[in-house]
Structure formats: structure tokens, C-alpha cells
Amino acid sequence: MKTYPVEINVNGEWRKAEVTAHDTLLDALRDSFGALEVKNGCAQGDCGACTVILNDKAVNACLTLALQANGKNVTTLKGVGTPDNPHPLQQSFVEHGAVQCGFCTPGMVVSAKALLDKNPEPTRNEIREGISGNLCRCTGYTKIVEAIENASLKREK
Amino acid sequence: MMEKRNVHYTVNGEFIERFVEPNALLINVLRDGLHLTGAKYCCGTGQCGGCTVLVNGEPILSCLTLAVAVDGANILTIEGVAEPDGTLDPIQEAFLDNAAIQCGYCTPGMVLMAKDLLNKNPSPSEDQIREHIKGNLCRCTGYHRIVQAIKMCRE
Amino acid sequence: MTSTEYIKPSDLSDLRHVMEEYKARATVIAGGTNLIPEMRNGERSPELFIDISDMTELSFIRENNGSIAIGAATTIAEVASSPVLLDSSPILASAAKQLGNPLTRNRATLGGNLANASPCADTAPPLLALDASVEILSPGGKTRQVPLSKFFHGYKFTDLVKGEILSGITFPKPNASTKGSHTKIGLRNAASICVASIAVILDMDGKTCRKARVAAGSVAPIPMRAYRVEKLLEGKEINATLLDECMAVLKEEISPISDIRGSLEYRSYVTAMILKRNIKRALK
Numbered sequence: 001m002k003t004y005p006v007e008i009n010v011n012g013e014w015r016k017a018e019v020t021a022h023d024t025l026l027d028a029l030r031d032s033f034g035a036l037e038v039k040n041g042c043a044q045g046d047c048g049a050c051t052v053i054l055n056d057k058a059v060n061a062c063l064t065l066a067l068q069a070n071g072k073n074v075t076t077l078k079g080v081g082t083p084d085n086p087h088p089l090q091q092s093f094v095e096h097g098a099v100q101c102g103f104c105t106p107g108m109v110v111s112a113k114a115l116l117d118k119n120p121e122p123t124r125n126e127i128r129e130g131i132s133g134n135l136c137r138c139t140g141y142t143k144i145v146e147a148i149e150n151a152s153l154k155r156e157k
Numbered sequence: 158m159m160e161k162r163n164v165h166y167t168v169n170g171e172f173i174e175r176f177v178e179p180n181a182l183l184i185n186v187l188r189d190g191l192h193l194t195g196a197k198y199c200c201g202t203g204q205c206g207g208c209t210v211l212v213n214g215e216p217i218l219s220c221l222t223l224a225v226a227v228d229g230a231n232i233l234t235i236e237g238v239a240e241p242d243g244t245l246d247p248i249q250e251a252f253l254d255n256a257a258i259q260c261g262y263c264t265p266g267m268v269l270m271a272k273d274l275l276n277k278n279p280s281p282s283e284d285q286i287r288e289h290i291k292g293n294l295c296r297c298t299g300y301h302r303i304v305q306a307i308k309m310c311r312e
Numbered sequence: 313m314t315s316t317e318y319i320k321p322s323d324l325s326d327l328r329h330v331m332e333e334y335k336a337r338a339t340v341i342a343g344g345t346n347l348i349p350e351m352r353n354g355e356r357s358p359e360l361f362i363d364i365s366d367m368t369e370l371s372f373i374r375e376n377n378g379s380i381a382i383g384a385a386t387t388i389a390e391v392a393s394s395p396v397l398l399d400s401s402p403i404l405a406s407a408a409k410q411l412g413n414p415l416t417r418n419r420a421t422l423g424g425n426l427a428n429a430s431p432c433a434d435t436a437p438p439l440l441a442l443d444a445s446v447e448i449l450s451p452g453g454k455t456r457q458v459p460l461s462k463f464f465h466g467y468k469f470t471d472l473v474k475g476e477i478l479s480g481i482t483f484p485k486p487n488a489s490t491k492g493s494h495t496k497i498g499l500r501n502a503a504s505i506c507v508a509s510i511a512v513i514l515d516m517d518g519k520t521c522r523k524a525r526v527a528a529g530s531v532a533p534i535p536m537r538a539y540r541v542e543k544l545l546e547g548k549e550i551n552a553t554l555l556d557e558c559m560a561v562l563k564e565e566i567s568p569i570s571d572i573r574g575s576l577e578y579r580s581y582v583t584a585m586i587l588k589r590n591i592k593r594a595l596k
Contacts, residue, residue, distance in 0.1 A: 060416065
């Protein structure tokens with residue numbers, strides 16, 4: 001099996017791996033870099049559980065070849081905030097009951113961060129549109145939208 | 158064929174009289190006989206709380222209650238919680254405001270249990286709230302918002 | 313999937329060289345939003361990826377000499393938010409905005425949407441209504457232009473031959489008095505495969521229609537122009553009777569199917585309805 005070297009900056013740290021041409025960024029993140037917070041929900045770009053920020057754009061890691069991320073920056077949930085230093089979004093998700101089973105949450109928070117980075121005070125409709133690539137089977141979305149709205153008002157601009 | 162019995166109740170303030178089989182369940186008399194479908198026939202075994210109604214002010218599981226056993230009782234179902242003019246009870250408003258309703262199937266039972274709790278203890282702690290709704294299962298919300306809604310109704 | 317290979321050409325001339333050398337073995341990948349799901353379900357097994365996702369020479373939206381030109385590797389998100397397109401051709405920006413979801417729009421490309429040639433391709437009906445052409449890089453250093461209306465030959469079958477790559481899309485910039493409207497019918501507000509769509513472009517002389525372009529999506533094996541409807545509109549004053557005739561003629565021109573997203577009867581009905589709606593909306 002032919003492999004290629006790839007170097008990706010994951011949450012601020014340059015990581016190296018050997019990947020095949022058809023390995024996706026999702027495969028590399030989970031299998032090579034241990035970034036298990038990036039979830040494999042559908043592996044075909046429908047559910048958004050694998051959402052990461054690639055350079056400055058929120059994308060499905062399952063639809064990006066690992067080699068297409070070579071030399072680029074990838075931000076996952078763990079790059080958005082940590083338990084010691086949570087991002088207002090993460091704090092808000094917990095406070096608003098926006099996490100039930102938690103499987104959609106990493107992708108949801110990353111999408112929300114990308115949204116707020118571009119549009120710091122979105123309307124509810126803009127929030128719904130911004131997370132329309134992220135499916136949740138548990139919460140009914142209302143709590144997630146409220147959590148994002150609440151985090152947006154608290155943001156330091 | 159069993160001989161039907163005459164029963165009467167006051168349901169949501171209205172006097173009702175019916176003839177029922179001796180083995181008829183209250184849940185079925187409410188739903189099929191009186192078309193009060195707010196109480197749900199869900200598990201039928203008294204485990205989920207979806208069939209909860211208040212009988213003489215006390216919550217009971219109508220799927221485990223014979224209609225004849227509560228003859229003469231004062232019954233409150235979810236349909237009787239709002240005012241006759243449609244004004245919602247503060248508990249119902251709180252459920253709406255707090256996104257405490259997803260599919261809505263557990264909601265009638267939950268609201269009645271909340272009403273029962275706040276009648277008995279106007280300012281319950283979170284633990285007391287959770288204890289009181291322990292018999293009402295919800296598959297959707299994760300309970301967080303239901304508890305939040307009930308907290309909002311505390312004095 | 314044994315030993316798939318990967319090449320990332322550094323620029324356009326390197327791309328041409330690579331396409332020439334590998335011809336039939338090459339599978340161009342940009343956003344991968346169709347290709348990767350097809351690989352997963354076994355529909356395609358690329359031997360060699362030619363990655364153009366970062367090729368800046370193919371990523372642009374420009375206006376020159378009365379023409380709008382868009383590079384094939386321009387993302388759908390860029391098309392949806394481009395000030396140039398929002399101003400000159402809002403029906404294209406509108407269709408792009410409704411393609412997929414925000415995540416896939418950040419990777420999917422305009423060239424990919426056309427080259428994949430699904431009958432449901434969201435950007436095709438507006439581009440057909442805008443009289444777009446595609447630019448194709450061919451082996452031997454050649455370049456050719458094909459009107460988009462001649463580009464789709466059949467279900468997912470285009471004018472591209474092995475070794476060729478779709479490099480750009482151009483259309484004449486609509487003048488200020490050109491009116492347009494577009495509707496996509498789908499089952500959801502996002503992540504929705506098109507059930508039926510209509511794009512309309514009208515050049516009016518007062519109340520008379522001088523030129524009409526009507527395109528429909530998801531109601532035939534290819535994204536299509538409704539030529540008979542256009543002929544019916546041109547040179548006439550648009551009124552309620554004419555609109556009813558157009559709806560009847562459109563139903564004859566389209567050939568929708570029944571599938572999990574809708575029945576033939578529904579598609580026929582709704583496409584005619586949105587034709588009327590879009591003509592009326594364009595004229596407001």
C-alpha cells in the first residue's frame with residue numbers, strides 16, 4: 001500500500017503521519033493523531049459529527065483527504081477550549097442543557113465557533129443556518145440554538 | 158359478558174356519568190369514553206408515568222386503576238389544567254419557555270406531577286423536584302429543561 | 313482500494329502536464345463532496361487523485377469586458393457570498409446558497425457541481441438561464457469552450473473526455489434591466505437534494521418579453537432548458553393566460569420521475585407552479 005508523508009497542525013501542534021492517498025482527514029485525526037473528539041457519524045458529509053476548522057473554514061473531515069490538509073491548520077473541539085479554560089460556547093452548552101448524548105457536540109461546537117468568528121452576533125435564524133450541517137438526534141436543537149445565542153452575547157469582540 | 162356498572166366522576170370540573178365494565182381501566186374510560194386523550198396509554202404497566210392523572214388531588218397511574226375503584230372521584234387531567242378561556246397555567250408556560258417539550262408524550266404526566274409537587278411544596282429544591290418526577294420517564298429531553306421549567310415556577 | 317496515488321499539481325501548466333501524462337487514470341478531486349461518498353459506497357475507485365483544491369489559478373470570480381468568469385475550483389460558499397455575483401447574477405448566488413450545508417459549501421466547487429452532472433445539480437439551472445459556457449482544458453495544450461446547454465449529454469454524462477478538465481465557467485454579465493428569479497424545492501431547509509427547480513431570466517421591453525431563458529433541474533436526466541416555454545414567452549406581453557399556457561407546455565417538456573423524494577405527478581405539478589411564481593416574481 002503506497003503511503004505519503006503528511007504534516008498537519010492540530011490545535012497548534014504540528015503532527016506527522018504516513019497516510020494512503022484515500023485516507024480522509026477524519027481517518028488521520030482519529031487513527032494517526034488520537035483526536036477522538038472528532039466523531040465518525042456517517043463518513044459521508046451528512047451529519048457533521050466530524051466538523052473541524054481547516055485553516056479558517058468549517059469543513060467535514062470525512063470529505064477531506066488527509067493529504068489535502070497537508071501543511072494546514074486544523075482546529076478540533078479541543079482547540080476551541082479546554083476544561084481549565086473553556087470557550088464561552090462550551091460553558092454555554094453545558095449551562096443550557098445543550099448536551100444530551102454528546103455525540104454531535106464536538107462538531108456542533110466547532111461549527112458554532114466558525115459561525116461566531118464570522119458573525120459575532122447572529123440572529124436565531126442565522127444560528128440555525130450556521131449549524132444546518134450538524135445533526136442532533138437528542139436535543140431538538142432549541143437548547144443548542146439558545147446556548148449559541150447566549151455565548152454570542154458574551155463574546156469579547 | 159360482565160354486567161356494566163354505573164360510575165360517576167367530576168372530570169375537570171364537569172359531572173360525568175357512565176356505564177363501564179368492572180374490569181375497565183380508568184385510562185381507557187378517559188381516552189376512549191371521554192375523549193380526553195392527554196393521558197397516554199404508554200407502557201400499560203405503571204412504569205413510565207405517561208398515564209398520570211390527579212384523583213382527589215393525588216397523582217395516580219390510570220393504567221393500573223380500575224374505573225370502578227375511583228367511582229365518585231374528582232379527577233384532573235391535563236385538559237383541565239389551563240383556564241377555561243385558554244389561559245395557560247404558569248407551569249405550562251414555563252414548560253414552553255424552557256424548551257421542556259420535545260415530542261410531548263411525557264408532558265401531560267410531567268405537568269400534572271409538577272402541579273402536584275408545587276401544591277404540596279411551593280419551593281422545592283432541585284433534588285426534591287427530581288425525586289417527585291422520578292416516576293415519569295422522558296426519552297427526549299434529558300430532563301434538564303423539565304427540571305429548569307419546574308424551578309421557574311417556585312415561589 | 314490498493315495503492316491509490318496522489319498528485320498535487322503546483323500550477324495550471326503542471327496540471328495540464330499531469331492530465332496529459334496520466335489521462336485515463338486521473339481522477340480530479342477538488343472538494344471531494346461527491347467523489348468521497350461515491351468511493352465509500354463502491355461507485356468509484358480512483359487510481360490516481362489529481363488534487364486541484366488549492367489551485368489559486370482556478371479559484372476566482374472576475375468581471376471583464378461584460379463577462380463574468382468563475383474558476384472551476386471556486387467554492388460554492390464563495391459563489392454564494394460573492395459581491396460580484398450577488399450584484400450581477402443573484403439567481404446563481406441564491407442557488408449556491410441552497411446547495412448542501414455550510415460545511416459542504418466550504419469545500420464543494422462550481423466546477424465539481426457541473427462536472428459531476430447530477431440532474432439535480434443546484435448551480436446548473438441558473439447557469440443555463442444565464443447562457444453560461446464552460447471552458448475545458450484538453451490534452452496538447454488546447455482549450456475549448458462548450459455552451460453549458462450542450463455540455464450535459466445524459467445522466468451524469470458530460471462532454472468531457474478522459475484527460476480533460478473543466479477549468480472555468482463564463483457568462484455574459486446581465487444588463488441592469490435583466491430580471492431573474494429562482495426557486496429550489498426540497499424536503500428540508502438545508503442539506504436537501506433538489507426535488508425540482510426553476511431558474512428564469514427575462515429581458516423585457518416594457519411589458520413585452522424580448523428574451524426569455526427558462527431552465528429546470530431535477531425533472532429530466534439532465535439539467536435542461538425549456539426551449540418551448542422560452543419561445544412561447546418571447547415577443548409577447550406576459551399575462552395570466554400566457555402563464556397558464558407556459559405551465560402546460562413546461563409539463564410536456566420536462567420528464568420527471570418518481571423516487572423517494574417525490575412522485576412524478578408532484579414534480580410535474582410543482583415545477584409548473586414555480587415556473588409561474590418565478591416569472592411573476594421576476595417581473596415585480
